[in-house]
Amino acid sequence: MPARWTLPALDPHNRPFFTSGRLALQECAKCATVQHPPEEVCHSCQGTEFSTLDAEGRGTIYSFVVVHHAANPALADRVPYTVVLVSLDDLPGVRIVGNLIGPSPDRVRIGLPVRALWEEIDLEGETLLLPQWQLDEGADAD
Amino acid sequence: MDRRAAVVGVGESTYYRRGDSPKTAFQLACEAIRNAAEDAGLALRELDGLVSYLEPLVVPPKLAAALGLQHLDFSAQTWGWGGNGVASAVAIADAAVTSGYAKNVVVYRALRQAEKERFGRSEAVPRARGDYAYTAPYGLVSAAQINAMQTRRFMHEHNVGQDALAEIALASYAHAQHNPRALKRGKPLTREEYHASRWIAEPFHVYDCCQESDGAAAIVVTTAERARDRRKSPVPILAAAQGLDYRDGVGAFNELHFPTAHYRRVGELLWQRAGVRPTGVDVAQFYENFTGCVLMAISEIGFCEPDEVEAFVSDGNIQWPDGRLPINTSGGNLAEAYVHGFENVNEAVRQVRGESTCQVDGVELSLSVAAPGYAPGSAVLFCRE
Numbered sequence: 001m002p003a004r005w006t007l008p009a010l011d012p013h014n015r016p017f018f019t020s021g022r023l024a025l026q027e028c029a030k031c032a033t034v035q036h037p038p039e040e041v042c043h044s045c046q047g048t049e050f051s052t053l054d055a056e057g058r059g060t061i062y063s064f065v066v067v068h069h070a071a072n073p074a075l076a077d078r079v080p081y082t083v084v085l086v087s088l089d090d091l092p093g094v095r096i097v098g099n100l101i102g103p104s105p106d107r108v109r110i111g112l113p114v115r116a117l118w119e120e121i122d123l124e125g126e127t128l129l130l131p132q133w134q135l136d137e138g139a140d141a142d
Numbered sequence: 143m144d145r146r147a148a149v150v151g152v153g154e155s156t157y158y159r160r161g162d163s164p165k166t167a168f169q170l171a172c173e174a175i176r177n178a179a180e181d182a183g184l185a186l187r188e189l190d191g192l193v194s195y196l197e198p199l200v201v202p203p204k205l206a207a208a209l210g211l212q213h214l215d216f217s218a219q220t221w222g223w224g225g226n227g228v229a230s231a232v233a234i235a236d237a238a239v240t241s242g243y244a245k246n247v248v249v250y251r252a253l254r255q256a257e258k259e260r261f262g263r264s265e266a267v268p269r270a271r272g273d274y275a276y277t278a279p280y281g282l283v284s285a286a287q288i289n290a291m292q293t294r295r296f297m298h299e300h301n302v303g304q305d306a307l308a309e310i311a312l313a314s315y316a317h318a319q320h321n322p323r324a325l326k327r328g329k330p331l332t333r334e335e336y337h338a339s340r341w342i343a344e345p346f347h348v349y350d351c352c353q354e355s356d357g358a359a360a361i362v363v364t365t366a367e368r369a370r371d372r373r374k375s376p377v378p379i380l381a382a383a384q385g386l387d388y389r390d391g392v393g394a395f396n397e398l399h400f401p402t403a404h405y406r407r408v409g410e411l412l413w414q415r416a417g418v419r420p421t422g423v424d425v426a427q428f429y430e431n432f433t434g435c436v437l438m439a440i441s442e443i444g445f446c447e448p449d450e451v452e453a454f455v456s457d458g459n460i461q462w463p464d465g466r467l468p469i470n471t472s473g474g475n476l477a478e479a480y481v482h483g484f485e486n487v488n489e490a491v492r493q494v495r496g497e498s499t500c501q502v503d504g505v506e507l508s509l510s511v512a513a514p515g516y517a518p519g520s521a522v523l524f525c526r527e
């Protein structure tokens with residue numbers, strides 16, 4: 001995305017996911033439910049204390065969008081770009097959005113294996129590590 | 143649900159391509175409500191309730207003053223991020239009149255999409271909060287893009303081809319050619335033009351996406367008993383439903399049942415309350431934000447299995463006059479006007495009255511389904527008195 005595009009507003013719930021360089025998912029400290037995106041309340045036990053669980057960072061493309069029309073002028077020179085929805089191999093109920101870095105949009109298919117990488121962005125003195133995805137050429141297609 | 147409430151008036155403003163209206167949204171709302179009251183044979187001062195959905199500008203206290211309501215005894219709006227509230231707003235009006243909170247309740251929606259307020263655009267925000275933080279930084283910011291993500295997975299799981307999406311657009315455009323209010327009248331669409339049109343966000347071509355329009359639409363709801371005194375035959379509300387399944391209100395595509403249009407629960411409640419099956423429906427208006435989401439709603443609410451939806455909408459099956467279930471008979475969001483879907487409620491009422499420009503013969507049950515893909519979904523079923 002462009003240098004001055006929208007970035008996450010960090011808060012206590014999403015800070016691990018966007019700054020740790022790991023797929024740090026929200027885990028309920030009381031009942032160990034993992035939920036994504038992070039919520040203010042555990043959807044299983046209504047607990048409000050959380051820790052994190054690191055996912056492995058491998059998954060498959062569950063769905064995708066190839067964006068051709070820039071909904072905002074700031075994205076006009078980025079189209080076409082690909083947004084993927086990735087189902088995690090170790091937590092298949094969790095789906096994570098990202099950009100597919102590298103291949104042209106016409107190579108994208110549901111079921112392709114992908115692995116996470118991190119895009120480093122300076123956010124007002126704090127380093128943001130935004131999860132992104134690349135094709136996992138060594139893995140078998142789902 | 144026993145037909146205790148009925149629609150007695152429908153009205154709309156002139157419809158405009160977005161940005162072309164010389165009137166404000168507030169002025170458009172007043173025009174639509176005046177027309178609905180006149181259609182009902184009611185004086186404006188006799189209206190005493192105002193209901194809408196996602197309505198930020200046209201607020202009941204000011205509207206009541208502008209229209210000269212003697213009393214405003216009831217006002218409300220329903221939750222949600224979009225046109226998913228179209229039918230649940232009608233349900234609120236039903237509940238208000240049948241429980242006696244008000245006598246003549248108006249349900250309305252007005253839009254004027256000025257350049258800064260276009261639904262098809264996304265304002266750049268430096269920081270995204272909540273669920274939006276997990277999508278916006280990746281360039282997923284418009285409704286078309288978000289619904290494309292759902293539709294792509296639905297097409298994959300149920301072997302749905304691009305032609306199924308085309309069928310929804312072709313039906314709306316074909317029906318709009320008969321409707322003098324329709325902004326796409328005189329602009330027929332062919333299958334070839336559909337497939338050759340530019341992509342917005344694959345799998346959506348430009349013709350898969352609703353228009354951006356300026357306009358307002360309104361209905362008047364009263365009790366079945368009072369409805370008998372009105373000018374035209376009342377159109378009873380047989381049943382309405384709003385619904386959402388377990389953990390389907392979660393964001394960033396992590397709904398338990400992703401991809402879902404949020405219409406399974408709505409269907410369960412609606413058919414149970416109405417005491418009829420989908421096969422009994424004569425004509426239906428499905429809110430078309432995007433064609434692919436309509437396919438999801440058609441199957442989830444119970445007209446067919448998802449694997450059968452392409453066959454259900456193909457071969458002219460959803461086109462007037464010969465289709466087994468004509469849908470979006472005014473042209474709908476795609477080709478009449480995008481009044482946040484409320485024009486589809488007016489059309490559903492007109493089908494029962496026999497006033498549609500694509501009139502289905504002998505309508506007994508007329509369905510209006512609100513926006514798919516936004517939670518909770520809602521639907522309303524009108525019937526002949």
